[in-house]
Amino acid sequence: MSKKNKTRRPKARLPKGMRDGQAREIRAMNAMLEKIRAVYELYGFEPLETPAFEYSDALGKFLPDQDRPNAGVFSFEDEDKQWLSLRYDLTAPLARYVALNYDGLPKPYRRYATGSVWRNEKPGPGRFRQFTQFDADTVGAPVGAADAEMCMLMADVMEAVGIKRGDYVIRVNNRKILDGLREIVGLADSEHDGKWLTVLRSLDKYDKFGIDGVKLLLGTGRKDDSGDYTKGAELDDNQIQIIVGFVIQFIESLIPLSESNLEEDHDEKLFNKDSAEGPYVLETDDMLEEWRENIFHESEIGLQGVQELEDMLNLFESAGYGTLRIQIDPSVIRGLEYYTGPVFEAEVTFDVKNDKGQVIQFGSVGGGGRYDGLVARFKGIEIPATGMSIGVSRLYTALQALGELEDETTGPMLVLVMDKERIADYQKMTQELRAAGIRCEMYVGGSGMRAQMKYADKRGAPCVIIQGDDERNAEEEMVTIKDLVEGSELSKQITDNKEWREGRPAQFSVKRDELVEAVRLVLKRHTGQEG
């Protein structure tokens, strides 16, 4: 036999950037999705499903072009020469849906949606080419309450899935404030579009690199630890000073906790400062006042942004959401060519470690904002909209790091096939147990009893049902129930295999017609599961 005769087989492999999901993960994920869904429902949103792909032109700016039809999105040409693309988010399909059904929908229209989205780009750490989003959006509501609601909704979702208050934060900003800032530093002219984009990206790095990093990025550029160099925006010192002054205004607005009128069980984030006066709280009102009077006093759009933020803050305040949950953060940027007003981002604040124990840069688990221009692409009239999106896989990873994902699911109990001639009898027992609501299966493999016991063990079966000749031929027909959970406990004290096997620990026999009742008792003891 030469090597050349080797059969050519396809190699079993996973497409790049894709993942398989296993039982444990799917269960935990479903449980998490259910918690999120419950919050959306509670807020009054309606479910909506749209298809996985849409006509490419409906998805917006990432149209397939002749040269690279799959840049960014996965696309294909239909028989009728029309281009279709897999959706890359859930917002563009929503805009299409609203435009298509506008007349029949209640206005505002509030819906939630979940599903896979696809992006054809190089997968990175924690980034895949297929992933799940879970969105809630309000279409047809002007700026204000609808946006504030999105932030509170995100905070509630975080807590619903098990992230404690203080372990996450919703950071809020307003695009109009940034537009105002642009005016003030004299970059409003469209010839400075590129430069301003660089400024925004620099600001976005504030939470990552701190104020010094932002200064470098606004100026000449910054070299990071890995040796990569990022070109700066090359602003002059005066411009940098204005922007930096704006960003760090909150430091000026911190007052000692002792001077605030907060109660013990406050919902405010505490900051540290080099001083003996103890923890500080952010006086948001002071900060907005400073912005208004010293930064945006000559920018109409800027003042409008400050006003929008203040309106939202008032709603947070009256609803009891303090800065521990939702806080203003002028460095939140997001969707540069997309959002038109308030923008917000949900971030976890605890350390997330990978399986090697390294703390990794985790980033946000969700975000959103106001996109007043999106539906207009179809309708010609501007329909205001605001929404948010939860990155389900990322949130799941974060919860994993928190150890919040307990999997209490036990396997099904197993009816052993002791005698292949009597499968019908075993099947009947199985169905009886199922009819009683007990998760149960009959062994459908081809191996002997020992293998069946191993199978039961591997599946996490709480117990098995045994009926061989001994039970069958007893004076009155019996079945044996072996409690695998208790057996496992007992095995710790037994070292001799013969004793282990012949002792037949943790098993007992009952009359055939008492099977269901006896199983119920065993399950109740171990899993709390009731029939």
Next chain:
RNA sequence: GCCGCUGUAGCUCAGUUGGUUAGAGCGCCUGAUUGUGGAUCAGGAGGUCAUCUGUUCAAUUCAGAUCAGCGGUACCA
């Protein structure tokens, strides 16, 4: 895209200063036990040493390139 690190069995890793049959632990399969999961013991399967090219009498080992994974960074609807 850019920078760095890493690729040897299903998993975690050792090893070869270049030399015939590449190892361990865990896991998996079989048996000791014709009706009993654990433990123990015995046996077994499983590797083109990521791929390709080069240097060499000889490459899993050295060099280069490529690919993949990880981390950072960039981009992010």
